[in-house]
Amino acid sequence: MLLAEVAATSSAVSATRSRLAKRALLVELLRRTEPQDVPIVSRYLGGQLRQRRTGLGWRSLQTLPPAAAEPTLGVQEVDAAFEAMSGLAGAGSGTARAAAVQRLFGAATADEQDFLRRLVGGELRQGSLDALLLDAVAEAAGVPPEAVRRAAMLAGATEPVAEAALAAPGPAAALAALGEFALTVGRAVRPMLAQSAPDVATALTTTGTGPAVVDAKLDGIRIQVHRADEEVRVFTRSLDDITARVPEIVELVRALPARQLVLDGEALVVDDAGRAVPFQDTASRAATADVQVAAQSRLRPFFFDCLHVDGRDLLDAPLTDRLAALDRVLVDHPAAAIDRVVTADPEVAAQHARRVLAAGHEGVVVKAAASPYEAGRRGAAWVKVKPRHTLDLVVLAVERGSGRRSGLLSNIHLGARDGDGFVMLGKTFKGMTDAMLAWQTERFRELEVADDGWTVTLRPEQVVEIAFDGLQRSTRYPGGVALRFARVLRYRDDKTAAEADTIDTVRALSLGS
Numbered sequence: 330m331l332l333a334e335v336a337a338t339s340s341a342v343s344a345t346r347s348r349l350a351k352r353a354l355l356v357e358l359l360r361r362t363e364p365q366d367v368p369i370v371s372r373y374l375g376g377q378l379r380q381r382r383t384g385l386g387w388r389s390l391q392t393l394p395p396a397a398a399e400p401t402l403g404v405q406e407v408d409a410a411f412e413a414m415s416g417l418a419g420a421g422s423g424t425a426r427a428a429a430v431q432r433l434f435g436a437a438t439a440d441e442q443d444f445l446r447r448l449v450g451g452e453l454r455q456g457s458l459d460a461l462l463l464d465a466v467a468e469a470a471g472v473p474p475e476a477v478r479r480a481a482m483l484a485g486a487t488e489p490v491a492e493a494a495l496a497a498p499g500p501a502a503a504l505a506a507l508g509e510f511a512l513t514v515g516r517a518v519r520p521m522l523a524q525s526a527p528d529v530a531t532a533l534t535t536t537g538t539g540p541a542v543v544d545a546k547l548d549g550i551r552i553q554v555h556r557a558d559e560e561v562r563v564f565t566r567s568l569d570d571i572t573a574r575v576p577e578i579v580e581l582v583r584a585l586p587a588r589q590l591v592l593d594g595e596a597l598v599v600d601d602a603g604r605a606v607p608f609q610d611t612a613s614r615a616a617t618a619d620v621q622v623a624a625q626s627r628l629r630p631f632f633f634d635c636l637h638v639d640g641r642d643l644l645d646a647p648l649t650d651r652l653a654a655l656d657r658v659l660v661d662h663p664a665a666a667i668d669r670v671v672t673a674d675p676e677v678a679a680q681h682a683r684r685v686l687a688a689g690h691e692g693v694v695v696k697a698a699a700s701p702y703e704a705g706r707r708g709a710a711w712v713k714v715k716p717r718h719t720l721d722l723v724v725l726a727v728e729r730g731s732g733r734r735s736g737l738l739s740n741i742h743l744g745a746r747d748g749d750g751f752v753m754l755g756k757t758f759k760g761m762t763d764a765m766l767a768w769q770t771e772r773f774r775e776l777e778v779a780d781d782g783w784t785v786t787l788r789p790e791q792v793v794e795i796a797f798d799g800l801q802r803s804t805r806y807p808g809g810v811a812l813r814f815a816r817v818l819r820y821r822d823d824k825t826a827a828e829a830d831t832i833d834t835v836r837a838l839s840l841g842s
């Protein structure tokens with residue numbers, strides 16, 4: 330397939346507001362795509378390259394050769410060019426990379442150049458695109474969307490699923506091909522996610538009429554642990570493999586009485602009294618491979634779900650059965666279980682939430698007791714309740730610090746997602762530790778797009794978790810709302826800008842609260 334066709338569909342999709350119309354455009358393109366091109370085309374439609382690193386900076390794409398008049402570039406050719414660039418290393422690689430960019434862009438039309446520039450810069454990644462793409466694959470292949478979503482959850486990725494569904498000669502064959510995706514011990518699956526509710530009673534209503542499991546919500550990092558005999562792997566929420574950094578988790582999992590195991594949970598550093606330390610300390614501990622640092626602060630795993638035990642897949646089993654399996658596995662390690670109650674009574678649930686908060690946790694997650702494990706979409710089966718307001722926003726720009734902060738990049742501009750762009754909700758220089766200031770100064774230089782001597786405009790990629798006391802109407806900011814007393818809790822590298830909160834979410838939080 331020609332790159333021009335993908336670029337045209339991508340820009341038509343971002344110019345369209347209706348989800349249905351967007352999906353129709355994607356379906357139309359996918360139906361025309363040769364099966365061997367599907368993995369690349371679906372990547373590009375999702376705004377991503379197949380290569381994790383190309384070594385191309387934003388600056389290297391600013392001076393480009395004249396555009397070609399006619400589109401001739403095929404997606405395979407483009408993918409091969411990026412593959413070659415990503416393989417370049419060592420002396421002379423900068424020059425070779427620059428030459429390769431000029432060759433690729435010289436063969437592209439103006440529209441294609443624009444598309445490639447935005448693709449490399451990560452600007453085409455949008456929040457809902459992956460879910461939309463999965464639905465489009467389902468429609469193009471003539472199968473129910475649930476079948477595609479489930480396969481993508483099990484594969485931990487969209488592309489192989491799109492390829493399998495679209496290469497099949499008809500809906501029945503596509504369904505059969507999708508059915509081949511199974512939980513494989515050792516391969517990460519997409520984690521189940523939660524919706525939010527303002528209080529426990531609302532959360533109970535959302536999960537349905539039956540009893541619910543009310544779990545302590547721990548403020549650490551999500552972990553998915555796989556064990557196949559002595560081989561243990563630990564993955565993050567974004568399915569990165571962090572096994573080498575967390576020997577203490579590996580050790581504990583090896584001591585559990587099951588040879589084959591997949592567990593879902595949260596890891597955090599706790600102090601001597603057993604209380605959770607601030608999140609930032611857990612995050613930096615999980616990011617280090619330094620054995621000395623690691624020895625000083627041990628990460629402890631807490632498990633809240635069990636997806637597989639010794640040949641038995643539990644994804645479709647009700648949560649209560651999965652928890653019974655979990656309890657059996659943790660029989661000699663009760664400290665690695667999450668504090669929970671099972672109830673349909675709002676008062677009992679609220680009492681548990683108060684206890685959990687008093688113990689220093691962030692909130693609770695209320696889960697329908699009869700629900701299977703589902704990912705890919707925020708279902709109503711898991712609902713989180715956090716008394717503290719937080720939002721995951723994207724840093725749009727940063728101002729130079731002064732006084733004690735001179736030489737550092739300090740005051741950050743915060744944006745919520747709005748369609749394909751971002752809308753600014755305020756600024757903050759509060760909550761940052763010295764280490765965070767040093768880190769962000771370096772990080773924001775990498776994302777720099779422009780610098781007027783005071784404010785540095787950034788590529789909107791870095792997600793930051795912000796706490797705030799409420800919202801106020803604002804004539805100053807374009808969204809009409811501003812955050813009150815915003816402060817930084819942490820930078821989040823397990824979320825892309827596409828997963829940040831939207832302006833609709835912000836508006837749904839009651840104005841003036």
Ligand SMILES: Nc1ncnc2c1ncn2[C@@H]1O[C@H](COP(=O)(O)OP(=O)(O)OP(=O)(O)O)[C@@H](O)[C@H]1O
Nearest residue numbers: 522523544545546547548550551595633667694713
């Ligand atoms: N008992 C629990 N059950 C489920 N998730 C839990 C539990 N305790 C902590 N968590 C964590 O809570 C996360 C969900 O709530 P959180 O508010 O942190 O969402 P998020 O990471 O901002 O977004 P998302 O909902 O997309 O994960 C889970 O991904 C998991 O890491």
